[in-house]
Amino acid sequence: MIQDSSFVLGGGIAFSEGPNSIVTFYRGYVVCVDGVCKGAFPELPDKYRFLQLYDYGERLIIPGMTDLHVHAPQYTFRGIGMDEELLEWLSTYTFPEEAKYADIEYAKKAYKYFTEDLRRCFTTRAVVFGTIHNEATLELMRQLESTGISSYVGKVNMDRNGGEHLQEESAASSLAATVDWLEQVEGKFANTKPILTPRFIPSCSDELMKGLGKLAEERGLRIQSHLSENHSEIAWVKELVPKSSCYANAYEMFDTMGTTERPTIMAHCVHSDKKEMEILKKHGAFIAHCADSNMNLTSGIAPIRKFLDAGINIGLGTDVAAGSSMNMVKTMLITLQASKMYYRLVDTDVKPLTFEEVFYLATEGGGKYFGNVGAFKDGYDFDAVVIDDSKMCSMRDMSIRERIERMCYNDADVIIKDKFVKGKRVFSNN
Ligand code: GUN
Ligand code: FE
Numbered sequence: 001m002i003q004d005s006s007f008v009l010g011g012g013i014a015f016s017e018g019p020n021s022i023v024t025f026y027r028g029y030v031v032c033v034d035g036v037c038k039g040a041f042p043e044l045p046d047k048y049r050f051l052q053l054y055d056y057g058e059r060l061i062i063p064g065m066t067d068l069h070v071h072a073p074q075y076t077f078r079g080i081g082m083d084e085e086l087l088e089w090l091s092t093y094t095f096p097e098e099a100k101y102a103d104i105e106y107a108k109k110a111y112k113y114f115t116e117d118l119r120r121c122f123t124t125r126a127v128v129f130g131t132i133h134n135e136a137t138l139e140l141m142r143q144l145e146s147t148g149i150s151s152y153v154g155k156v157n158m159d160r161n162g163g164e165h166l167q168e169e170s171a172a173s174s175l176a177a178t179v180d181w182l183e184q185v186e187g188k189f190a191n192t193k194p195i196l197t198p199r200f201i202p203s204c205s206d207e208l209m210k211g212l213g214k215l216a217e218e219r220g221l222r223i224q225s226h227l228s229e230n231h232s233e234i235a236w237v238k239e240l241v242p243k244s245s246c247y248a249n250a251y252e253m254f255d256t257m258g259t260t261e262r263p264t265i266m267a268h269c270v271h272s273d274k275k276e277m278e279i280l281k282k283h284g285a286f287i288a289h290c291a292d293s294n295m296n297l298t299s300g301i302a303p304i305r306k307f308l309d310a311g312i313n314i315g316l317g318t319d320v321a322a323g324s325s326m327n328m329v330k331t332m333l334i335t336l337q338a339s340k341m342y343y344r345l346v347d348t349d350v351k352p353l354t355f356e357e358v359f360y361l362a363t364e365g366g367g368k369y370f371g372n373v374g375a376f377k378d379g380y381d382f383d384a385v386v387i388d389d390s391k392m393c394s395m396r397d398m399s400i401r402e403r404i405e406r407m408c409y410n411d412a413d414v415i416i417k418d419k420f421v422k423g424k425r426v427f428s429n430n
Pocket of ligand 1: 086094200229319
C-alpha cells in the first residue's frame with residue numbers, strides 16, 4: 001500500500017495556518033501529487049478524485065515535525081547524569097561518551113539505536129550534531145539517509161577545551177578534516193546534507209571559527225551551534241573573546257551568524273537580550289528552542305514570546321541528551337509549561353505561549369528551515385504523520401483541535417500509524 005508518490009489521505013486533519021490558528025477538518029482530505037502537497041480540504045475536489053484514496057477514518061493526520069537540534073551520539077545516554085549544569089555535564093558525561101565514536105564499530109551500533117528510534121517518532125526533519133570524527137559522522141549520514149527522513153548533519157569542530165580525548169589537534173587540522181568530510185559526502189545523499197558545526201565558542205579557537213565562517217561563505221554552507229544557554233558559559237565566552245559585545249556578536253565577528261539564504265541555527269538563546277535578538281533577526285538566524293534540555297540542565301527558560309514578537313525564526317529542538325527524549329510532542333508540552341512558568345515567576349508582561357503557537361513551532365516554525373515544510377498548504381513538501389488516539393477513552397465527543405491538544409498533554413496511548421516525508425511513506429506501524 002502507498003507506493004506511489006501521488007495519493008489522497010482521508011482522516012481528521014490539523015495543520016497551522018500561521019502561529020495563531022490551527023485549521024482542522026473532521027473526516028477531511030489532504031492531497032499529495034509527486035511528493036508535493038496540493039492542500040487540505042473538507043470535501044475532496046473533483047480534480048483529485050482520480051487519485052488513490054487511503055482513508056484513515058477517525059485517525060488524525062498532522063504535518064511531520066522538525067527537530068531543529070539533536071545530538072545523535074548522546075542518544076544512548078539520555079536520561080542519566082541530569083543533576084549537573086551545562087559545563088560539568090559536558091565534561092563529566094558528554095565529552096567522554098562522544099570520544100568513543102572514534103571507534104567506528106561503536107558508532108555503527110549506537111547510531112543504529114538513534115536512527116531506528118528517530119524513524120519511529122513524530123520527526124520528519126532533523127538537524128543533527130555528530131561528533132568530531134569523520135568516519136562516524138559519515139556512518140551516521142548513511143544511516144539517516146536510509147530512514148527517508150530529511151536532515152542536516154554536522155561533523156563537529158572542537159580544537160580546544162575538549163579534554164584529552166575529544167579535541168582536534170589544531171584549527172588547521174580541524175578545517176582540513178572538515179574539507180575531507182565535505183568531499184566524502186558530496187553528491188552521496190538525496191536527503192542528508194552536511195552542515196558546518198562549531199560546537200560552541202569555548203570549543204573553537206578564533207582561528208577555527210574564522211576558517212569555518214570562510215568555508216561556509218565559499219561553499220554556500222549552513223552553520224549550527226549553541227548560544228547563550230548557561231550563565232557560566234556566557235561568562236566564559238566573554239573571557240575568550242573579550243572584544244565581543246555579547247555572545248552572538250562573537251559569532252558575528254567570525255562570520256558564522258549566517259544569512260537569510262543560509263540561516264544559522266543557534267540552539268537555546270535562554271539568556272539572549274535585546275542586543276542578541278537584534279543580531280539573530282538581522283542575520284535571519286533560527287533559534288532552536290530546547291525547553292526540556294533547559295529544564296534538565298537548570299539553564300533557565302528562554303523568553304520565546306519575546307522572540308516571536310520580534311519576528312525571529314524559531315523552531316523546537318529536543319537537544320538529546322540534555323533533553324531526555326526525541327519525542328517532539330513531549331518537547332511541545334515542556335515548551336508550553338516552561339512558558340507558563342516564565343509568565344508566572346519571571347515576567348507577567350510576557351504571556352504564556354498558546355497551544356496554537358507551540359503546534360506551529362513544532363511543525364511549520366522549524367519546518368521553514370527546510371523551505372516550504374510543515375503545513376498542508378499548496379506547494380509544500382508532503383510530510384505527514386498519521387496518529388491513532390482511539391485508546392484515549394473519553395466520555396465526550398472531542399473535536400480534532402481537542403484531540404491534538406490532548407495528545408500533547410498526554411501521549412501515553414497515542415500510536416503513530418504511518419509517517420510520510422516528501423510523499424514517501426518512511427514508517428508504518430500496521
Ligand atoms: N553546548 C555545547 N555543547 C553542548 C551539548 O552537547 N549540549 C548542550 N545542551 N549544550 C552544549
Ligand atoms: Fe545541544
